[in-house]
Amino acid sequence: MKRLTHSLFIALFIAAMVTFTACERRQSHAADTGFSVYVVNYPLYYFATRIGGDQVSVFFPAPGEVDPAEWIPEDRIIQRYQAADLIILNGADYAGWIKLVTLPESALVDASANIQDRLIEENELIHHSHGPHGEHTHGGTAFTVWLDPTLALEQARSIKMALSSALPQYAEQFEQRFIQLMEDLLALDSSIKAAVGNNAARPVFVSHPVYQYLEARYQLNAVSFHWEPDEMPTDAEWNELAHVLETHPARWMIWEDEPLPEIAARLQAAGVASVVFNPTFQSPAAGDFLSAMQANAEALKLVYQD
Amino acid sequence: MNRLLPLVCAYLSHHPIKSSVLLGCLTLTLYLPFTLYGLGARMQSALTERASQTPLLIGMRGSQLDLVLHGLYHRPETPGRLPQAVLETVRQGGIAKAIPLFNAHSAKGYPVVASSLDYFAWRQLSLAEGSLPMRLGDCVLGARVARELGLGPGDRLLTDTREFFDLAGRYPLKMRITGILAPSNPADDAAVLVDLRTGWLIEGIGHGHDLLDDNTEDGTLLEIRNGTYVGSPAVREFTEVTADNLSRFHFHGDPALFPLTAIIAWPGDERAETLLLGRFIADDSPYMAVRPLDVVRDLFERLLPIKRLLGIQNAFLAVVVFSLMTLVVSLSLRLRRDEFQTMQYMGCSRGTITLLWLSELSLLLLGALLLAIAAAAVTVWFGSEWLRLMIG
Amino acid sequence: MKIAINDLVYAYPKGEFTLRLPAMRWPRGSRIALIGASGSGKTTLLRLLSGITLAGRGSVLLDDVDLTALSDAKRRALRIQSMGFVFQEFRLLEYLSAQENIRLPYRLHGSLAWDDEAEKRRQGLMERAGINPLRLRKVGRLSTGERQRVAVCRALIASPRLILADEPTANLDRENKRRVQSLLFAESQRCGASLIVATHDRELLDAFDSVIHIGDESKGGIA
Structure with a gap:
């Protein structure tokens, strides 16, 4: 009997021994040599490339012929964004597609996060109301932040900080390159300031409402239209122009791109000359962001220094 | 022991039904507590593991x-x-x-x-x-x-x-x-x-629907009031997102x-x-x-009395098994009285005879133990899947 | 084995009768037949001689060792090491084969080692008993006569010095009777063992050194 109790005890003991031992799973992060940075417009591409140098690969996969603000990437490209180490967004509601696709939150960097108070709310909003939800608004913020070199500088600073925290081993290099870029941008700011001179109050037209930050920075006196450089405005639009001219005697219209000769000619007939200020949504045909912006500053000289 | 083992095996295999019934009863009585312990431990480890992954x-x-x-x-x-x-x-x-x-x-x-x-x-x-x-x-x-x-x-x-x-x-x-x-x-x-x-x-x-603007012509645009485009409830909302209508989706x-x-x-x-x-x-x-881990631990602490109760129940079960075993052993001894008497007549010592039936009992217990562990392991394996499904 | 009994008195527990035996002595190698009617006490005497049963009075000396003075454990040890017992009802283990039954004493006692010699002896015994072909068969599937011969072989396997056989030929035909008898005689001779056989078979009596009639007159007396 003693043996029997003993056996039973052993049996129960073994049962008790069949218990768990906690095992902790550790997440390992494989060392990655290639660091990929995806951006949503050309200026960000330029800043990231200048600051990142050889340490990072910067990608801006929007095809050259599309407006990256209106672009919706196809699945294949979304997957590339998903695989990125860092995705730099312009902020200011730019590139609506980022709200429609799935991106890894932890990789997202809003380059305008530190300039929220300097963003410009757009006046023209589209409201609509239907169904049980009631009225709602489609509108947003002006997004061409980089046209103000001091804001561009802040965007660049955000990029530098994001890169430095992701790749702290290169922080020094990023800092040095950022300082160079800062100097370039401040020089650009001086150039534009010089181009505008004391004539900022001079009335001008802009073909599209994309120059808000430029206008704000240099206190330009501009009225914007919704004219496309490759599309002859309607008569109504010409009438509107004539109407505005009465109170806003502009002698120049600033275009995003070279307007059709016939548009330029008809404008000229109305006493308004055409000049191109490239907002650099896309990579310029020649040169880079800085050279394009310097060219823009030169163009502004025509407007303000005759 | 080696001398006696063939006798034990011969006896057990000569009485397959009796041996199987005994083995089965022992296995079943051991199986239940093993399985309960195993499942409990599995459940605890599963809960604890997931909780510990969630700070x-x-x-x-x-x-x-x-x-x-x-x-x-x-x-x-x-x-x-x-x-x-x-x-x-x-x-x-x-x-x-x-x-x-x-x-x-x-x-x-x-x-x-x-x-x-x-x-x-x-x-x-x-x-x-x-x-x-x-x-x-x-x-x-x-x-x-x-x-x-x-x-x-x-x-x-x-x-x-x-x-x-x-x-x-x-x-x-x-x-x-x-x-x-x-x-x-x-x-x-x-x-x-x-x-x-x-x-x-x-x-x-959020939702997606056709654009309501000056060009809306299908009658869903009711009016434009102070710059607000008022749509009728008939504005078609998309029930599926496609590459074509993706840009029409927005949040309010x-x-x-x-x-x-x-x-x-x-x-x-x-x-x-x-x-x-x-x-x-x-x-x-x-x-x-x-802290999920704290909550889960707290839960198990609150379940502890139940666990203890389960332990008491297992102790009762052990007593029952023990009594049953005693009964079975005494019955078996009575059945084999002649056989053991023969051995005594031949000069076999009491110790050897005791060892003989204890070996038999141990062999059965060992077999039952292994079977119960195996069966419990299988149950815990499948059972924990089921348990996880229940929790998950 | 030298055997001596001194005024044995054994009272049956249920009080049927009392077996009384006067002093007797047999030298080593004696062949003794016990005869008497059924229930006369032949089996009881065999048990008294082997120490399975103890007498109320008197003593049994085997090679001058007083059985009654030994502890139970020592008596058992003496029995399994030095005696071979053919039980009247055979007392074989049903779940073992014929040869395993014969080997049983070796299983039950550590001092007996099953070696080649023992194996050879088993084979010899079974052959002479005419049951070697049946060696692997479970004893439950053997005829009475075959079982009896297995029982005889088991008693002889450990080369005992005292062979006690209770009606070892009772269930055998003439030929097998002779076989078993010669087996018992030959083996006892080979081992120098004393052989005590309880029997009804008067045909066999001539071969024994002495014949003891039990329970004839005075119930328990000896003739």
């Missing part, structure tokens, strides 16, 4: 257990919804990483868990097929969901409407399945994972107020954790931060 959960103040089961196992009960702005509160100062969860809807009965892509990485979920959700309206199926529904990448899955006539005017969303997850853990295996915004789309915060209201049901947070270090907990500790805070 902190933040949700509306309420039942901590509800929040933990919701955050860890996608159970539908939640203490309530919290605004997305809390996510910023968590991330403030970069002291913690945070993953939002919005799990308020279902598709074919499976929870639709809306979160960020970080959730996949953090739970170490890998794709068996296809790709991660790419745009609004995309979903990825847990392994079990895919298996049970027989769906795969490219197929569509309709979300459930909670009521036949949904007064909020929510339409079921036809989701595009972009991928299937490899089997990982029962909670995620049985979930449909979507992007947070897709979750809000199902909730009805302040994103800071968009709902979440829980936030998974993991602070960088202990100090960060203390800081973070401090942000939610105030009595008047509508939110709470809980």
Whole structure:
């Protein structure tokens, strides 16, 4: 009997021994040599490339012929964004597609996060109301932040900080390159300031409402239209122009791109000359962001220094 | 012992029915407590493991257990919804990483868990097929969901409407399945994972419809009042997101107020954790931060009396088995009295005879023990799967 | 084995009768037949001689060792090491084969080692008993006569110094009777063992050195 109790005890003991031992799973992060940075417009591409140098690969996969603000990437490209180490967004509601696709939150960097108070709310909003939800608004913020070199500088600073925290081993290099870029941008700011001179109050037209930050920075006196450089405005639009001219005697219209000769000619007939200020949504045909912006500053000289 | 073993084996095999019945009874009596212990341990380890992978959960103040089961196992009960702005509160100062969860809807009965892509990485979920959700309206199926529904990448899955006539005017969303997850853990295996915004789309915060503007000609534009384009209820809302209509989708209201049901947070270090907990500790805070591991441990502590009761029951069982064994042994001894007497007549010692039947008993016990352990292991293996399904 | 009994008195527990035996002595190698009617006490005497049963009075000396003075354990040890017993009802283990039954003493006692010699002896015994072909058969499937011969072989396997046989030929035909008898005689001779056989078989009596009639007149007396 003693043996029997003993056996039973052993049996129960073994049962008790069949218990768990906690095992902790550790997440390992494989060392990655290639660091990929995806951006949503050309200026960000330029800043990231200048600051990142050889340490990072910067990608801006929007095809050259599309407006990256209106672009919706196809699945294949979304997957590339998903695989990125860092995705730099312009902020200011730019590139609506980022709200429609799935991106890894932890990789997202809003380059305008530190300039929220300097963003410009757009006046023209589209409201609509239907169904049980009631009225709602489609509108947003002006997004061409980089046209103000001091804001561009802040965007660049955000990029530098994001890169430095992701790749702290290169922080020094990023800092040095950022300082160079800062100097370039401040020089650009001086150039534009010089181009505008004391004539900022001079009335001008802009073909599209994309120059808000430029206008704000240099206190330009501009009225914007919704004219496309490759599309002859309607008569109504010409009438509107004539109407505005009465109170806003502009002698120049600033275009995003070279307007059709016939548009330029008809404008000229109305006493308004055409000049191109490239907002650099896309990579310029020649040169880079800085050279394009310097060219823009030169163009502004025509407007303000005759 | 070696001398006697052939005798024992010969006896047992000569009486197969008697031996089997004895073996069976012993096995059964051992099997039950083994299985209970095994399942209990498995359940505890499963709960503890998942809880320990989730440092902190933040949700509306309420039942901590509800929040933990919701955050860890996608159970539908939640203490309530919290605004997305809390996510910023968590991330403030970069002291913690945070993953939002919005799990308020279902598709074919499976929870639709809306979160960020970080959730996949953090739970170490890998794709068996296809790709991660790419745009609004995309979903990825847990392994079990895919298996049970027989769906795969490219197929569509309709979300459930909670009521036949949904007064909020929510339409079921036809989701595009972009991928299937490899089997990982029962909670995620049985979930449909979507992007947070897709979750809000199902909730009805976002929608897509034809543009209402000056060019709207189908009669759905009722009027333009103070620059507001007023549409009729007949404005066609898209029930599926496609490449063509994707750009027509938008959200209404302040994103800071968009709902979440829980936030998974993991602070960088202990100090960060203390800081973070401090942000939610105030009595008047509508939110709470809980350590799932604490909640699970607390749960097990509360279950301890039951465990003890189970222990007492097992002790009773042992007594019963012991009594039964005594009965069986005495019956067996009586049956074999002649045989043992012969051995005594031949000069066999009492010790040898005792050893003989003890060996027999031990052999049976050993066999029963092995069988019970094997059977319990099998049960625990399958049972824990079932248990996990129950929890998950 | 030298055997001596001194005024044995054994009262049956149920009080049927009392077996009384006067002093007797037999030298080593004696062949003694016990005869008497059924229930006369032949089996009881065999048990008294082997120490299975103890007498109320008197003593049994085997090679000058007083059985009644030995502890139970020592008596058992003496029995399994030095005696071979053919029980009247055979007392074989049903679940063992014929050869395993014969080997049983070796299983039950550590001092007996089953070696090649023992194996050879088993084979020899079974052959001479005419049951070697049946050696692997469970004893439950053997005829009475075959079982009896297995029982005889078991008694002889450990080369005992005292062979006690209770009706070892009762169930055998003439030929097998002769076989078993010669086996018992030959083996006892080979081992120098004393042989005590309780029998009804008067045909066999001539071969024994002495014949003891039990329970004839005075119930328990000796003729």
